[in-house]
Amino acid sequence: MRVVFAECSVDYSGRLDAYLPRAPRLIMIKADGSVLVHSDGGSYKPLNWMSAPCTFTESEVLAEEAEAGVTAVWLVANAKTNDALSIKIYEILGEMEQQLGQDPGLIKDGVEAHLQELLAEQVDLVGSGTRLVRREFPTAIGPVDLMVKDEDGQHVAIEVKRRGEIDGVEQLTRYLELLNRDPLLAPVSGIFAAQEIKPQARVLAEDRGIRCLVLDYGAMKGTDNVEDRLF
Amino acid sequence: MRVVFAECSVDYSGRLDAYLPRAPRLIMIKADGSVLVHSDGGSYKPLNWMSAPCTFTESEVLAEEAEAGVTAVWLVANAKTNDALSIKIYEILGEMEQQLGQDPGLIKDGVEAHLQELLAEQVDLVGSGTRLVRREFPTAIGPVDLMVKDEDGQHVAIEVKRRGEIDGVEQLTRYLELLNRDPLLAPVSGIFAAQEIKPQARVLAEDRGIRCLVLDYGAMKGTDNVEDRLF
C-alpha cells in the first residue's frame, strides 16, 4: 500500500460524474489497484474512490495542465464498467509505502446469536417453570427469536438483542400483533431481552406491556459449562 | 491527519463485537478524532473504524500485554453511544502527519438532471411532432422524468438516465403500469432514454415494449445554444 499526502483535484466519471476541486488530501493506493481519496474528517467513506478491479496508470501531463501547476496525472480505470478516476497532482506533501500482505480479516463475535442460544438453554432465566417451544419460531414476517411457554402454559415471544433499542421493540410489537391473531397461540405476551436496554426502548416496551429482561452475557457464558455439554 | 503503518490487533465493542487479529495494517487518525483501520485491499470500507464524535486516548499498557509484545494501546471511544475501539500496537512500521484543513467537498455534476432538462427542450429528438406535457410528471409512486405526447396525441412517459441499467427499466415499468390505470392518460407508452444503455437493460425494455433512446450529451449540449436562451 502506498499513501500520499498531496494537493490534488479529482474527477470521477462512471455511474455519476463528480469532481473534487484542488485541495490537500490523503490518497491511498492499495495493492489491488484500488484508490481512496480521503479528507481530514467526515466518515469512513472516502470523498472519491475506485474499487478493484481497476488499473492504475500515470498518464501524461498536458502542456495546458502543466501550466496550471499540475505535476502528475494518475488515471485509475475499470475498462469493463467504464468507470474512471483521474487525479491531478499539484504537489506531493508526503508519501509512504509498505507491503501489508493479506489480512486475516474481521471476526464478528456474533454475540446476539450466542445470547439467543444461551437463553434457549437457560430459559428458566425468564421465569421458573418456563419451557422452550422453539428457537427461530417462524411467522409470515420473519422468525421470532424464541417462543416459550410460561408456567401457566401461556405463549411468550422473546426478542433477543445485544443492545435493546427502539427498533427491537417495534419488531417484537409487529410479531406480537401477528401472533395474537392466531387463535391457537393467543394470548401471546412479549419479552424484550438484551444485554443493555436503552431507557427509551424500555419506556416504549413497558408502555406496550412488553416485559424487559436484562441479560448478563458473562454470567450466562459461565453457566453454559462446556464440560456439561460434552460429558 | 496522522497515518500509521503498524502491526496491530483491534477490538471493537458497540453495536456488535468484532476483533482483528494481529497483522500489519494502515491506521488513519483524522483531525476530528475518527479512526479508520485499513487493510491492503478490499473496498473503500475500513476493516474497523470509529466515527466522530469520539475521543482518542493512549491508554496504559498492562504488564500482561507488554509481555505479549504490545508497545502501545490506543483507545477510541464514544461515551454517548458506548462504542469503543481498542487498538493494540505491536510495532510501528511507518508514520506520517499532515494538516489538511477543511475540504471544499465533492461536486456532483448532475448530468442526469441536465440530460432531462435538455431533452425537455429538444423533445423532437423523441420523434417529430412530439410535444412536452411536463417535466417531473407526478404519480403516486414518484415523478416521471418527462411526460410527452407523440404526433398522434398519445401519451409517452420517458425515463432519463445517464446510464441505462435494469433498475431504470423496472422503474419505468412501474410508472407505466400505474399510468395506464388512469383512463384519462391510457394508453401510455414508454421510452427509456440514456447516454448509454446496457445490453441487458435494452433486452428487458424492448421485451416490455419500451423503446430505447440513446442520447448524445455532447451534441445536445451543443444544440442547447446558450445565446439562444439569453437573447
Place this chain on the structure above:
DNA sequence: AACTATATCTCGTTT
C-alpha cells in the same frame, strides 16, 4: 431534531 429516500452504497447469503 426527526423522518425519509438514496447510495459510485457494501457485504454476505441464498437460489
Place this chain on the structure above:
DNA sequence: AAACGAGGTATAGTT
C-alpha cells in the same frame, strides 16, 4: 451469476 436482505450502514433532503 443473480437476487435478496442487512448494515456499527452513511448521507442528503424534507418536515
